[in-house]
Amino acid sequence: MIYAAVSSSNAISSAIGRAFSPIQKFSNRISDAVTETIDMLINARDYYDENIRLKEEMAELIAQMSDYTQVMQENDHLREMIDLAESSDGIELSEPCTVIGRTANDVYGSFFIDKGEKDGIEYYDPVVTANGFVGYVTEVEYTYSKVTTVLSNDISLGVYCVRTGETGVTEGSYELALDGNIRMVYIPLECEMRDGDIIITSGYSGLVPRGLVVGRAGDTFIAPNGLSRSGLITPSVDPLALKTVFVITDFDGKGSGYEEE
Amino acid sequence: MKKNERGEGRVKPGVKTAIKWIVLSVFAAAAYVSLTSGSGGAKALILFPLAAGIAVFEREIPSAIFGSAAGLLLDVALGKLPGFTALWLCLCCAAASALFGSLLRRNILNFIWVFAVIGGIYLYIDYYFYYKIWAYEGYELVLKYRLIPSALKTLGWSLPVFAGIYILERLCGIPRKLGLEEQDENIERI
Numbered sequence: 078m079i080y081a082a083v084s085s086s087n088a089i090s091s092a093i094g095r096a097f098s099p100i101q102k103f104s105n106r107i108s109d110a111v112t113e114t115i116d117m118l119i120n121a122r123d124y125y126d127e128n129i130r131l132k133e134e135m136a137e138l139i140a141q142m143s144d145y146t147q148v149m150q151e152n153d154h155l156r157e158m159i160d161l162a163e164s165s166d167g168i169e170l171s172e173p174c175t176v177i178g179r180t181a182n183d184v185y186g187s188f189f190i191d192k193g194e195k196d197g198i199e200y201y202d203p204v205v206t207a208n209g210f211v212g213y214v215t216e217v218e219y220t221y222s223k224v225t226t227v228l229s230n231d232i233s234l235g236v237y238c239v240r241t242g243e244t245g246v247t248e249g250s251y252e253l254a255l256d257g258n259i260r261m262v263y264i265p266l267e268c269e270m271r272d273g274d275i276i277i278t279s280g281y282s283g284l285v286p287r288g289l290v291v292g293r294a295g296d297t298f299i300a301p302n303g304l305s306r307s308g309l310i311t312p313s314v315d316p317l318a319l320k321t322v323f324v325i326t327d328f329d330g331k332g333s334g335y336e337e338e
Numbered sequence: 339m340k341k342n343e344r345g346e347g348r349v350k351p352g353v354k355t356a357i358k359w360i361v362l363s364v365f366a367a368a369a370y371v372s373l374t375s376g377s378g379g380a381k382a383l384i385l386f387p388l389a390a391g392i393a394v395f396e397r398e399i400p401s402a403i404f405g406s407a408a409g410l411l412l413d414v415a416l417g418k419l420p421g422f423t424a425l426w427l428c429l430c431c432a433a434a435s436a437l438f439g440s441l442l443r444r445n446i447l448n449f450i451w452v453f454a455v456i457g458g459i460y461l462y463i464d465y466y467f468y469y470k471i472w473a474y475e476g477y478e479l480v481l482k483y484r485l486i487p488s489a490l491k492t493l494g495w496s497l498p499v500f501a502g503i504y505i506l507e508r509l510c511g512i513p514r515k516l517g518l519e520e521q522d523e524n525i526e527r528i
């Protein structure tokens with residue numbers, strides 16, 4: 078009996094609860110909204126002050142974040158500089174140079190850097206990153222310089238394969254540049270160079286130090302004259318993706334190739 | 339009184355002209371920056387329609403001066419011999435200005451065909467002297483993948499650029515006096 082009474086009262090309260098639940102929700106919302114509005118009206122001054130304080134704090138944090146990013150970038154550049162200097166003995170690097178613009182519609186991806194004559198940059202100074210050779214400085218102004226990339230048909234480099242020691246010369250063309258490649262020519266007919274071999278500068282010309290990575294070898298084929306082989310090279314550096322580079326202002330044997338002639 | 343109702347006569351003509359040239363110079367600088375920034379690929383040479391558009395509304399000398407300046411900026415941005423584009427735009431803008439001053443009506447259709455002729459001849463001269471004459475390996479590909487896409491993009495940009503110059507001219511330009519034949523209402527116009 079008692080159980081029946083209790084259970085039936087539970088059922089009744091449950092039914093009432095269900096019926097009133099949406100109304101309770103609605104009234105709660107109204108109550109919250111009213112409380113919030115009153116709170117806003119009463120504490121408006123406090124919120125205003127807090128808002129100003131938080132804005133100031135945020136500005137300070139943004140400034141700190143900006144400084145932090147700048148320091149991080151500087152740190153990365155210095156690390157890159159140290160890596161470069163360690164990888165090639167006797168080279169003197171410029172400060173990190175930022176790419177400030179690009180030659181429009183240029184297939185070879187030539188670009189401008191923010192260092193020029195006042196920073197000790199000279200014509201035909203080699204330009205590099207930690208990944209390898211980028212190109213040469215081909216125009217020097219007082220505050221900026223223009224860099225012609227390794228993709229250009231104006232640039233030929235003496236190179237050799239690290240694994241096999243086979244030598245050759247690089248050259249660029251419009252067709253290859255559109256695919257981001259260059260060609261290695263005058264490779265001996267009996268070459269053992271394979272796809273993926275690393276190609277580095279020979280330093281013979283005196284324009285560029287020895288041992289800078291140019292790229293990776295692709296397939297080789299017999300040249301049209303039949304006397305040597307040619308092969309594709311995929312440069313280790315994509316000139317279109319560069320943001321910071323270094324200029325080699327001096328190195329052992331600079332100018333020795335052409336000054337002797 | 340009427341002038342004031344239409345919003346004219348409040349600003350001195352000299353101030354309006356100064357504002358117009360400042361806006362055009364800022365636009366030219368922005369066009370130059372957009373040309374040299376970003377990654378590779380064919381880019382629209384917005385300075386070209388800008389110079390041609392100015393030639394539609396201005397007299398010969400200002401058109402030639404602005405054309406030379408725009409051409410010089412283009413030469414620097416494109417890595418060409420300084421003066422190559424500047425000389426071309428100087429001559430073409432002066433000629434276009436003379437044409438629009440005496441023979442052609444100043445509307446978008448006339449602008450488009452005059453601009454297409456100036457741009458088309460420039461495209462061929464550029465291709466001939468910078469690529470074809472040297473016959474480097476694969477030079478034809480430059481025409482296909484750089485010069486023509488760039489020319490088409492430039493042509494596409496010429497419409498909004500002309501619209502911008504037209505609006506600026508309406509806002510800041512000095513109202514031009516109608517020529518004798520334009521004042522004659524009996525002339526049937528197409």
